[in-house]
Amino acid sequence: MNIKINNKIYEAKENETVLDVCKREGIRIPTLCGFEGLPREGVCRLCLVEMGGRLMTSCTAKVSEGLEVITENEKIEKARRINLELLWADHAGKCATCKKNQMCELQNLALEYKIENFHFIPRKGEITGAEELDLIKDNWSRVVVENENPCISRNSELCIECRRCINVCPEKKFGFNYRGNSVVVGTPYEKVLDCSFCGKCAEACPTGALTDQNDYVKIVDDLDNLEKFSVAVLDLGIEEKILKVIGKISPEKDLNKLLINLGFEKIVKLGKENLKIEFVKNIKDEYSRTKKINQQDIVIFFISSRIYEKAKKDKNLDYVLSEREVARLVRDKEKIKEGKIKM
Ligand code: SF4
Ligand code: SF4
Ligand code: FES
Missing domain, CATH: 3.10.20.740 (Ubiquitin-like (UB roll))
Structure with a gap:
C-alpha cells in the first residue's frame, strides 16, 4: 500500500x-x-x-x-x-x-x-514551605535504591516509567508498584532483585535507573596502579557492543587504543575455541608462570555481556565489566583529559 x-x-x-x-x-x-x-x-x-x-x-x-x-x-x-x-x-x-x-x-x-x-518544577513563592516539604517527602518516600544484588544497580529516582524493563525481562521480575500518581516500577514488594542476571534490563533502560553494579572506585584504582598488571579479556562479540556504546561519547574507533588508555597492559580476545570461562580463569596462572608476575598483582577484567558471571564471585576473575561499564570508564577518562575531573 x-x-x-x-x-x-x-x-x-x-x-x-x-x-x-x-x-x-x-x-x-x-x-x-x-x-x-x-x-x-x-x-x-x-x-x-x-x-x-x-x-x-x-x-x-x-x-x-x-x-x-x-x-x-x-x-x-x-x-x-x-x-x-x-x-x-x-x-x-x-x-x-x-x-x-x-x-x-x-x-x-x-x-x-x-x-x-x-x-x-514549582519556583520560589509558587508553593508554601510546608507544601514544598510534603512534595519532597512524597517524592523521596517512594524512591528505591537497591545495590544489594550482585549485578544490577537500581535507582527508581531516575525511572521514567517507560516499561522497557517490564517487557524485556524474560523472568518478569519488574512491574508497577503502588497506584495513580504514586506508581513506581520495581520488583514485587520491592524485594532485592534475585534472578539469572541476564543483563537485558540494564541494556534496555534508557536512563540511569537500572545500571551495572560494581565497585567503580576500586576498578579505577586497580587500573591506575602501576604495580598491577591489568588484563582485559574480551568476550566473543563484545567489541562491536563496546564501540556501539562508546560511539556516543568518543569518536575513537580503535578499541585497543581505548583500553590501553584506560590502563590495561594486555588485551586477550576470546575466540570460539576458547569461549569457556575456564580459559579465562587459567590466564592468571599462565601470566604468573610466563611473565614471572606475582599472582596477586595480576588483575583479570573479563569484559562481557555475561554479567551473571559477577554473581559467581570467582576469585580468578577480579572483575566482570559489561560494555556499558567500559563506556563509563572511557567517558571519565575523557573528562580527566579535558581537565574536568580528577580521579
Ligand atoms: S537481569 Fe535479566 S532476568 Fe534479571 S531482572 Fe534484568 S532482565 Fe530480568
Ligand atoms: S527501563 Fe528503566 S526507566 Fe524504563 S521503566 Fe524500567 S527502570 Fe524505569
Ligand atoms: S510513545 Fe511512541 S516511542 Fe514512546
Missing part, C-alpha cells in the same frame, strides 16, 4: 506502524519508550505525528491505504517538547552524578530539543 508522509509517497506493508515506515525511510522521529524487539505501547508520547488533524503516537498507529502523515510542524514540536519536559522535570540536576551521564537517551533528547529550563 502507499501512504503519504510529509507530502511524499512511500510504500508501506500491512501491519506496519507509521514509525516503522519512517525509520525505514530515514525520517527522524524521537522515541523513548520504544526499544528494538519490544511491544510498542505509546507510553512516552514523544513520537507524536499529525494524522487527519490529530496528534497520534506513530509507534502505535498502523498504516492504511492513503494515510497522510505530517512528522514535523509547530504543533507537533510543541507537544513533543511538553512531554519531554515533563519527563525531564523529574531529573532536575541529577545528571552530574548519574552513571549514565552522556549515555542517557533522555539526556540526549533534552539536548536535541535544547531544553534549558525545568518548567514543571
